[in-house]
Amino acid sequence: MRKNKTRYVILGMLSETDLSGYEIKKIIDIRFSFFWNESYGQLYPELKNLEQDGLIYSIKSETESRRDVIRYSITPQGRSELKLWLAEPTEQETVRFEILLKMYFSSLTDEDIMIRHIIEFEKNHQKQLSILNMFQKELTAVRDIDNHEDILRVIDFGQRVYSAYMDWSKETIDYLEKRKNK
Amino acid sequence: MRKNKTRYVILGMLSETDLSGYEIKKIIDIRFSFFWNESYGQLYPELKNLEQDGLIYSIKSETESRRDVIRYSITPQGRSELKLWLAEPTEQETVRFEILLKMYFSSLTDEDIMIRHIIEFEKNHQKQLSILNMFQKELTAVRDIDNHEDILRVIDFGQRVYSAYMDWSKETIDYLEKRKNK
DNA sequence: CGGCGCATGTAACTTGTTACATGATTCC
DNA sequence: GGAATCATGTAACAAGTTACATGCGCCG
Helix, strand or coil: CCCCCCCHHHHHHCCCCCEHHHHHHHHHHHHHHCCCCCHHHHHHHHHHHHHCCCCCCEEECCCCCCCCCEEECCCCCHHHHHHHHHCCCCCCCCCHHHHHHHHHHHHHHHHHHHHHHHHHHHHHHHHHHHHHHHHHHHHCCCCCCHHHHHHHHHHHHHHHHHHHHHHHHHHHHHHHHHCCCC | CCCHHHHHCCCCCCCCEEHHHHHHHHHHHHHHCCCCCCCCCHHHHHHHHHHHHEEEEECCCCCCCCCCEEEECHHHHHHHHHHHHHHCCCCCCCCCHHHHHHHHHHCCHHHHHHHHHHHHHHHHHHHHHHHHHHHHHHHHHHCCCHHHHHHHHHHHHHHHHHHHHHHHHHHHHHHHHHHHHC
């Protein structure tokens, strides 16, 4: 049986500091995007669910002059739910690399088309890798967060994997170039 | 707008040889599993759709004594549809690594729990890597398929990425062991 | 003769995305 | 004043999984 994991990202984030749905989404997009995605269509309803389950509660903005920013806070029950999940066995991830599917059947198309795909792939992930590198530098400089080393471990994962992507891309483009000129 | 990609795996496979739904599923599970997943619930209905669209046609088993094996064959329209897709831009993959999410919040749990998760993660992917290595050896020995080199490129991707997983796992277990003893 | 693998299929469900609506505020 | 961003939300849809049903044939 699969488990709704959106709740745990939310709970995890709120375990560090109070946040609004919008802020959670932004953090995921910037810092988690290389290993996690969420859409508003999942996030907002799940926040409602969590509140109803008593795992989080909302605090209407008071100090703020802005509109209706609804910031959430985690409850003790929320924390224990999060701890429970952390101890549960991890599901194997299911992946779908369209680029590899295309590569697999690439003999059916022109080399140039495939090369363009891989360049695109490389570019996208190079950008992500740069962001990771930046983020790593930032973190290494500021050493005040308590789960600081854990985050660095997560970033390290991304760097290794993305570097592997880059190497593969270069080699595969080379291979295709050679095949083209044959 | 997202695109149903199950059709293209099917078309791609049928572009090489006639296959039944069951056979397609098996090939995906064994050879594609490190970059692609499909369930029967997607596969069988999609075969029906493709047949209705005239991109494939079914051949009821004649030579076979077995039960109702429905083997499919690709049509010229199917081939051109496949070629069209190969030229289209590739969608960025969305990933969800539960293991990294847990690592990120691992300060909230015991080191031993996290270590067990990573050992599990490592074991799973080590198995996959071994299968990839085997498959690569096989392919390097037999050099008769036409898209042989392309497949090797795909396998190479898996090997690089999985090796990165292994390295990261080892280092992260070390890190957690050290943290535990502090 | 029981269990496993072969083989096809689907209904119910969960999960996830997209596209839109709404409106405030900030920045140029 | 218009564009971008902040901010919340949802309905419609698409995608994907799970769990089951059915039954054949082979092997020990």
